[in-house]
């Protein structure tokens with residue numbers, strides 16, 4: 001397969017994620033990363049395949065990833081060959097858990113980087129749940145590590161944006177009382193990270209732990 005996109009990896013998916021988050025390839029290579037709301041595990045699979053990142057994914061529902069795995073198995077069987085994408089997805093699935101962002105099943109201070117793309121805080125509907133998920137992400141991040149949440153407002157449903165942003169800002173207000181973190185909100189006018197190419201202003205939340 002031909003390399004593509006900004007980081008020259010083998011499929012376009014990882015490029016799109018890296019465009020959204022201010023992370024470099026060094027931030028992936030050999031690092032321990034938590035992907036919250038991993039969905040189909042596209043990010044985890046690509047980062048594992050291309051950069052040897054060690055990614056743990058969690059999500060409320062991992063059926064999309066299991067479905068994708070079954071499709072890769074079919075492809076491998078049809079080709080009667082081992083396929084690197086299948087091996088990477090298998091590795092990622094073995095390191096994933098069906099669990100909520102508000103109660104992470106990990107010890108404190110273990111991940112170099114935590115990311116949540118199109119998942120947290122978007123899919124939580126109370127400031128308390130949003131705050132819990134931010135606190136959990138901070139708890140499992142190492143000192144010197146960073147957590148990224150993108151986007152803060154729904155890019156596909158701009159009509160809900162104001163209400164959802166209010167919930168997030170309320171949670172962020174409570175979070176500012178926590179010690180040992182630096183919170184940055186970056187405005188972005190970005191394409192939808194995983195789909196339609198809409199150009200709608202939103203924000204990226206960065207929480208650095210020191």
Ligand SMILES: C[S@@+](CC[C@H](N)C(=O)[O-])C[C@H]1O[C@@H](n2cnc3c(N)ncnc32)[C@H](O)[C@@H]1O
Nearest residue numbers: 037038039059060061099100101117118119123
């Ligand atoms: C739109 S998908 C995003 C998938 C992936 N991050 C991506 O960019 O392709 C949202 C994911 O968040 C997960 N999710 C929803 N609520 C959650 C929660 N409270 N805790 C953890 N994951 C959650 C869903 O199961 C789903 O897999």
